[in-house]
Amino acid sequence: KNEVEQSPQNLTAQEGEFITINCSYSVGISALHWLQQHPGGGIVSLFMLSSGKKKHGRLIATINIQEKHSSLHITASHPRDSAVYICAVERAASDDKIIFGKGTRLHILP
Amino acid sequence: DAGVTQSPTHLIKTRGQQVTLRCSPKSGHDTVSWYQQALGQGPQFIFQYYEEEERQRGNFPDRFSGHQFPNYSSELNVNALLLGDSALYLCASSPYRLIMISGANVLTFGAGSRLTVL
Numbered sequence: 566k567n568e569v570e571q572s573p574q575n576l577t578a579q580e581g582e583f584i585t586i587n588c589s590y591s592v593g594i595s596a597l598h599w600l601q602q603h604p605g606g607g608i609v610s611l612f613m614l615s616s617g618k619k620k621h622g623r624l625i626a627t628i629n630i631q632e633k634h635s636s637l638h639i640t641a642s643h644p645r646d647s648a649v650y651i652c653a654v655e656r657a658a659s660d661d662k663i664i665f666g667k668g669t670r671l672h673i674l675p
Numbered sequence: 676d677a678g679v680t681q682s683p684t685h686l687i688k689t690r691g692q693q694v695t696l697r698c699s700p701k702s703g704h705d706t707v708s709w710y711q712q713a714l715g716q717g718p719q720f721i722f723q724y725y726e727e728e729e730r731q732r733g734n735f736p737d738r739f740s741g742h743q744f745p746n747y748s749s750e751l752n753v754n755a756l757l758l759g760d761s762a763l764y765l766c767a768s769s770p771y772r773l774i775m776i777s778g779a780n781v782l783t784f785g786a787g788s789r790l791t792v793l
Contacts, residue, residue: 608784665717
């Protein structure tokens with residue numbers, strides 16, 4: 566079982582819909598990242614959070630440390646939001662590296 | 676302010692050859708990490724460099740080696756290429772002092788170098 570699991574793997578929605586992408590992890594963490602990867606490979610860091618909730622524009626990220634779960638929400642989705650969204654965690658008190666989920670491929674239809 | 680730059684963007688090699696990929700970190704960042712991303716998969720951590728030394732390493736064979744220069748730029752070298760080494764290689768930079776304060780990485784990624792091994 567992967568230490569970071571994302572769901573769904575693929576998601577197609579209509580423009581304007583509210584989008585939720587989920588991330589569950591099985592290890593203790595010091596931080597969780599949400600990343601956006603567009604076709605061609607470029608990755609943009611959206612959020613880094615260790616507790617609570619963060620909001621940036623139409624994007625909202627939440628994390629529940631006790632439940633080892635995080636969600637990324639997109640309000641009023643737009644075709645330009647189409648990308649792969651990747652959840653990544655940093656293990657707590659470890660010399661370890663960042664562990665990435667496999668990503669959620671989001672396609673917003675106009 | 677330039678972000679992370681990587682070169683080359685694309686390259687094709689044959690099995691057994693060697694490849695060198697280059698990364699210049701974002702201004703003000705002194706720590707460089709390298710990741711391998713196979714098609715349809717999330718990135719996998721290769722190693723991290725700080726103060727010209729390898730500080731952390733993922734589960735990659737010794738064929739994968741790196742270097743960091745005094746100006747914080749970095750190279751990833753892969754020897755004896757295998758077909759399975761075909762992937763997008765991503766470089767990310769971060770400020771080490773922020774890692775030490777917060778315990779977490781604040782990452783800026785480059786666009787990647789896409790390697791195809793034939």
